[in-house]
Amino acid sequence: MTPITRPDCVRRDDEDPLAGFRREFLLPEGVIYLDGNSLGALPAAAPGRIARTVEHEWGERLIASWNDAGWWDKPRALGAKLAPLVGAAPHEVVVGDGTSANLFKALVAALRLNPERHVVLGEKGNFPTDLYITEGVAEIMGAVERRVDADNRAALAGALAAGDVAVLLLSHVDYRTGALRDMAEITRLAHANGTLVVWDLCHSVGALPIELAGCGVDFAVGCTYKYLNAGPGAPAFVFAAQRHHSAARQPLTGWHGHARPFDFSGEYAPAEGASSFLSGSQPVVAAAALEASLDLWQRVDLRLLREKSVALTELFIEQTRSAGLDLVTPPEPDRRGSQVALRHPEGYPIVQALIARGVVGDFRAPDVLRFGFAPLYLRYADVFDAASALVEVVRSGQWRDPRFAAAKAVT
């Protein structure tokens, strides 16, 4: 195979149908940002949208904005905008609260829908908040928590076949390895065993097309600050399948999830659709950034996004092969999300040395170097340069410089 050159990559950028989206993000000069799987870049439209919300809607229009600016309905309006990105109907998704809180609500709702069963099946090595929330839910609900290797189909099938699993919680894409799970097949397997499924979409939404309704998923949650670029701590979302709307009962029954909140009634009555998953007042200013981002996402062809994502990850894997690091991410493109994870015992200083050169990836203990590929603002030439930098840092031993072994950063 002829080696790929930088001019080849520049040519691919020239032909890239998604190339124009890069201009819709504000990116620092001289930085190749491969951490959009942790915190996405800033959409150029977001600062203006936030300023309008603050200065006009809040500053001038004050309380009237709950109605006039659509603040009250924002969780539903944003849910409807997000719905096509996850293959759901508009009324099956609401935006609000954080991923952890929504996980809590979805897991309790699922347990209540399957009262004869008492096990919550999670996955070994899932993102810690998923594990901790599951533990908390199990304790409160008098349920039992079990964990399985989500990438071992026989183990998963065996755990489900036990016949006592009320709900299965899995990440669609693993935050550390980047492994993509077969949502359709696993959901089918769970249902065949009488188990409901909650999918965590944090690392797949905005990275690839998702078909929640098509796969028959029961519930799903996800954040909006990674590939969806809504900013740090941006409101999350929750999906509840239409068929569960009448029976599902989430536990944080606040007034924003009430059927008639302005009756100020003393009794709770759930709102229709996924709206019943809302609890209290939502962060309207933060929602403005998400709205700016989702407006941009309405124009994204998810098939092209996935094609480019696969091409970028392929390119990075190919071009870093000579560095000799172990590939943690599945080599088959259809089994990975939009990230590449590599293993090296000195991963931390290697990532720091790369950051010093303007290539921003991250490190996850104990030894994983993670690189996220956001197809809307990354160019093929960026990926080529980042891969060359990694190979050079590893080969030259530059990472041994004592300044790269400094105290570990929080992210």
Ligand SMILES: Cc1ncc(COP(=O)(O)O)c(C=O)c1O
């Ligand atoms: C799989 C997964 N779930 C949940 C979260 C975060 O939850 P929260 O948005 O509540 O901090 C993350 C990342 O922070 C994650 O990677």
Ligand SMILES: Nc1c(O)cccc1C(=O)C[C@H](N)C(=O)O
């Ligand atoms: N949500 C984060 C935060 O509030 C602080 C720092 C990092 C994050 C992250 O999103 C981490 C990310 N989920 C990960 O996959 O590691």
